[in-house]
Amino acid sequence: MEWTDNKKTIIIHPPKEFSFEECLVFLGRSNQEMTHQIKDGYLYKLMKLNGKRILLKISGQSREITIDFPLGPLLKNERMLIAKYVWDWFDLERDLCSFYDIAYQDEILRPIVQKYDGLRMIGISNLFEALTWAIIGQQINLPFAYALKKRFIEQFGEPLEFEGQTFWLYPTPEKIAALSVEDLRNLQFSVRKAEYVIEVASKVANGTLTKVDLLQNENDDEIKKTLMNIRGIGEWTAHYVMMKCLHSSSAFPITDVGLHNALKQALGLHRKPSLPEIKGMSKKWDGWEAYATIYLWRSLYD
DNA sequence: GCCCAGGTCTGTC
DNA sequence: GACAGACATGGG
Numbered sequence: 001m002e003w004t005d006n007k008k009t010i011i012i013h014p015p016k017e018f019s020f021e022e023c024l025v026f027l028g029r030s031n032q033e034m035t036h037q038i039k040d041g042y043l044y045k046l047m048k049l050n051g052k053r054i055l056l057k058i059s060g061q062s063r064e065i066t067i068d069f070p071l072g073p074l075l076k077n078e079r080m081l082i083a084k085y086v087w088d089w090f091d092l093e094r095d096l097c098s099f100y101d102i103a104y105q106d107e108i109l110r111p112i113v114q115k116y117d118g119l120r121m122i123g124i125s126n127l128f129e130a131l132t133w134a135i136i137g138q139q140i141n142l143p144f145a146y147a148l149k150k151r152f153i154e155q156f157g158e159p160l161e162f163e164g165q166t167f168w169l170y171p172t173p174e175k176i177a178a179l180s181v182e183d184l185r186n187l188q189f190s191v192r193k194a195e196y197v198i199e200v201a202s203k204v205a206n207g208t209l210t211k212v213d214l215l216q217n218e219n220d221d222e223i224k225k226t227l228m229n230i231r232g233i234g235e236w237t238a239h240y241v242m243m244k245c246l247h248s249s250s251a252f253p254i255t256d257v258g259l260h261n262a263l264k265q266a267l268g269l270h271r272k273p274s275l276p277e278i279k280g281m282s283k284k285w286d287g288w289e290a291y292a293t294i295y296l297w298r299s300l301y302d
Numbered sequence: 303g304c305c306c307a308g309g310t311c312t313g314t315c
Numbered sequence: 316g317a318c319a320g321a322c323a324t325g326g327g
Contacts, residue, residue: 134308141307144325190323192310234310258308297308307325314319 001093003083008073010083012065017096019118020060022298026122029301032146034153034168035129046160046167047085049078053160055167056082065090070162091121091247099249099288103295106284108266112295121294123244127211128173128204130245134237135196136189151187176201196232203230211245220248243290252289254278262296 002013014020028038037044043058057068067086074082087093103109124130136152137145156171156179176198184194203209209230217223220242227238235255242251253259260272263281267273273281285292 135310137307138309139307140309140323141325143307144323145308147325188324192322196310232310236309240308253308256308257306304327306327310322312319312321315317 001084001087003087005076005079005083007079008068010067010079010086012067012083012086012092013063014065014090014092015095017100017118018090018092018120020065022116022119023090023122024060025302026119026298030142030146032143032150034150034157035170037165037167039165044165044167046169048169049081052078053169054078054082055160055162056086058086085125088125088247089123091123094120094247094249096120096291099291102285102288103292108263108281109285109292109295112266112299116295116298119295119298121243121247121249121290123247125245126170127209127214127241127245128201129170130241131200131204131233131237132176132197134240134244135193135200135232138193138237148187148189152184155187173201173204177205193232199231200233214246220250223248243293249290250287252282253293254282254289256293258297258300259293262300266296266299 004011024038024043027036027043041059045056045058047054047056053071054069054074055071057070059066065086067082100113103113124133133149136148153168153170156175158169160167179198181191181194181198184197185191214223214226217226223242223246224238227233227241228235236253239251239253242248254275263278264272282289282292
C-alpha cells in the first residue's frame with residue numbers, strides 16, 4: 001500500500017493502471033445509490049470504525065487519490081485503516097498488467113479494455129452488505145433492485161445529516177436479524193427474499209458467517225461451497241460475493257444476464273450466447289474472469 | 303397481455 | 316444431473 005499521511009488529509013498513490021474517473025462512472029451508475037454519493041466531482045462515503053462515524057470526501061487527480069475528513073480529524077491509527085479501506089475498495093493491490101496483456105490478445109475484450117482503461121473492480125468490503133445486495137438483486141431488473149436497496153437502507157440503516165445532505169450507514173446484521181418477514185414484505189421484498197436476507201443476517205450477527213473465516217478456506221472452490229450451503233446463495237451470488245467482497249479475480253458469475261447481454265452486444269449477435277459458448281470464449285480469460293466480467297458489465301451502460 | 307430482469311429453491315424423472 | 320414451475324414486481 002502506497003500512501004502519504006498528512007494528518008488532515010490522506011493521499012493514496014495508486015498503481016499506473018488506474019483511472020479515478022472510470023471508477024467514478026461505475027460508482028455513479030445509479031442515482032438511487034445510498035451507500036455512497038457523488039457531488040461536484042467528490043465521492044462521499046460514510047462508514048463506522050470502532051463505533052465512530054467517519055465521513056470520507058474523496059477526490060482523484062491524475063496520479064493520486066485525496067481523502068479528507070469533513071467531520072473532523074482522525075487518529076493516526078484510524079487514518080491508516082481508512083487508507084487501507086480505500087486501497088481495497090478500488091482493488092489497488094492488484095497488478096492489472098497481465099490482465100491487460102491477456103485482454104489485448106482477445107478480440108472480445110480488446111476494444112472494451114481500451115475504452116475503459118483504468119477501471120478497477122470496485123469492492124463491497126462489508127460481507128453482509130455484499131451478500132444482501134446480491135440477494136436483493138436476484139432475478140429483478142437493476143432499477144427495481146436499487147429501489148429495494150434504497151428502501152432497505154432508509155428504513156433500517158443509520159442516517160447522518162451533514163451540510164444539508166443525508167449520508168447512510170448500511171443496516172447492521174443485528175438489526176435485520178431481529179426483523180420479521182413481514183417487515184421486509186412491506187418494502188416489496190418477496191417472501192423468499194425476505195427469508196434469505198434475515199437468515200443471512202442471523203448468521204453474520206451470531207458470528208457463524210464471517211469474512212475472515214471465508215478467507216481461511218484453501219481455495220475459491222471451498223469458499224463457493226461454504227457460501228452455497230446458505231439458503232438464498234446459489235452459483236451466481238457466490239461468485240458475485242467472491243468478486244466484490246473477497247477480491248477473487250477468477251470468480252465468474254457465468255449465468256449473469258448482464259454478462260450475457262454484454263457479450264451479445266460485443267459480438268453483434270442476435271441472441272444471447274449459450275453457456276457452452278461462454279465457457280469457450282472465457283478460456284482465454286483464465287484467472288481474470290472477474291475482471292473480464294467487470295469490463296463487460298461496464299460496456300452495458302454508456 | 304407477454305417477456306425479460308444482476309436467480310434460487312423445490313419437486314420430479 | 317437435467318429441467319419445469321413458482322416466486323414478486325416493474326418496464327418495454
